[in-house]
């Protein structure tokens with residue numbers, strides 16, 4: 125498999141990181157060097173994305189759309 129550096133961003137502190145696509149895969153845990161948070165790697169359509177466990181559960185519950193951007197409580 126060709127290796128490529130995938131750009132990802134910590135969802136908590138917004139620190140940009142690069143992961144080697146040949147060394148990481150869906151479901152891998154990656155620790156943010158900036159804030160120390162343990163993050164889960166998601167792969168969607170060939171793109172890497174880091175999520176917190178809470179965020180991942182939230183996305184599974186609400187389904188497909190990940191454009192949701194507000195952080196208030198809009199129940």
Ligand SMILES: [Zn+2]
Nearest residue numbers: 134137156159
């Ligand atoms: Zn971070």
